[in-house]
């Protein structure tokens with residue numbers, strides 16, 4: 001820390017470093033997360049004489065599934081009605097996490113770029 005303080009002060013760097021620390025604290029707020037989207041489906045059972053065959057409002061369900069992609073392939077995982085809200089919340093956490101990570105990355109790039117310029121101006125060669 002003292003090593004950094006002795007360098008020429010940079011309001012720009014300090015402001016960005018502060019923002020980086022704040023965003024890192026937001027990471028602490030992230031709860032269990034999972035990739036994907038929870039879908040709610042009403043299904044036909046396939047029996048010709050069942051009401052669901054002709055009336056869309058008489059379809060069975062709801063059935064829940066978690067859908068996500070692995071190497072470009074869609075994966076569907078069946079969820080119980082009890083599990084669905086857990087996974088729905090977790091998928092929202094995942095989206096929050098991705099937004100946070102991309103902000104942290106952009107901020108890191110800005111800071112690193114600036115630090116590199118400073119380091120070079122101190123030791124030009």
Ligand SMILES: [Zn+2]
Pocket residue numbers: 044045046047050051052053060
């Ligand atoms: Zn049916």
